[in-house]
Amino acid sequence: MKIDDKMxxxxxxxxxxxENDVVKVKFNNNPLCDNIYDWVNSIIIAVVAVVILLTFCxxxxxxxxxxxxxxxxxxxxxIVTNLFYTPQNGDVVxxxxxxxxxxxxxxxxxxxEGQKLEIDFETDExxxxxxxxxxxxxxxxxxxxxTKIPQVVPEGKVFVLGDNRPVxxxxxxxxxxxxxxxxxxxxxxFVIIPHTYKEDALTPVLDFTKVRYIYK
Numbered sequence: 001m002k003i004d005d006k007m008x009x010x011x012x013x014x015x016x017x018x019e020n021d022v023v024k025v026k027f028n029n030n031p032l033c034d035n036i037y038d039w040v041n042s043i044i045i046a047v048v049a050v051v052i053l054l055t056f057c058x059x060x061x062x063x064x065x066x067x068x069x070x071x072x073x074x075x076x077x078x079i080v081t082n083l084f085y086t087p088q089n090g091d092v093v094x095x096x097x098x099x100x101x102x103x104x105x106x107x108x109x110x111x112x113e114g115q116k117l118e119i120d121f122e123t124d125e126x127x128x129x130x131x132x133x134x135x136x137x138x139x140x141x142x143x144x145x146x147t148k149i150p151q152v153v154p155e156g157k158v159f160v161l162g163d164n165r166p167v168x169x170x171x172x173x174x175x176x177x178x179x180x181x182x183x184x185x186x187x188x189x190f191v192i193i194p195h196t197y198k199e200d201a202l203t204p205v206l207d208f209t210k211v212r213y214i215y216k
Contacts (some may be wrong), residue, residue: 059176062095067162067169068106071137071214077193083185087112092214094185098176106188107160107170111153119149138155140165145172156181188214
């Protein structure tokens with residue numbers, strides 16, 4: 001409740017107030033102070049809300065490299081969600097690091113713990129639990145790496161590949177290897193600042209008009 005001049009005169013007389021009380025009431029009754037308080041309070045609430053969202057709900061990640069072309073292009077910006085996330089086959093995920101690789105990675109999950117995995121490098125076919133998986137997103141041949149492909153993905157691990165198979169450093173190589181589920185930062189959901197390719201060319205072009213869902 002704000003105190004107007006009439007109420008102020010009735011409440012605060014020389015007999016029942018001190019100088020400090022008068023100063024305090026005059027300060028609290030100042031509209032400018034009220035406006036500043038409301039403004040600061042709104043900023044604090046907004047900052048706390050953003051921090052909570054960025055920590056527990058989503059992150060904005062820059063794509064670095066060409067291993068996920070043409071699904072994701074170098075310097076694309078993607079929204080990554082991690083709230084209650086459980087790794088699933090086909091998800092594009094951001095990984096904090098690989099077996100011996102310290103930089104963040106963006107790859108696609110091919111198989112999760114307990115699943116049987118077969119890769120035929122001659123026919124370019126991948127089977128998970130005996131079923132041939134359809135990969136319209138894959139680009140180029142799935143060449144053999146320098147590490148053995150597990151017949152069954154171990155507990156707590158996932159097997160990942162990049163969509164641009166000839167150039168991707170992924171679970172085919174010892175440097176990355178199988179990925180700990182705990183190393184998965186989250187699932188890449190949307191490209192919000194995308195690049196597209198020029199028609200009949202490999203030159204990426206920045207396109208601010210399109211926000212697209214990442215194909216699974």
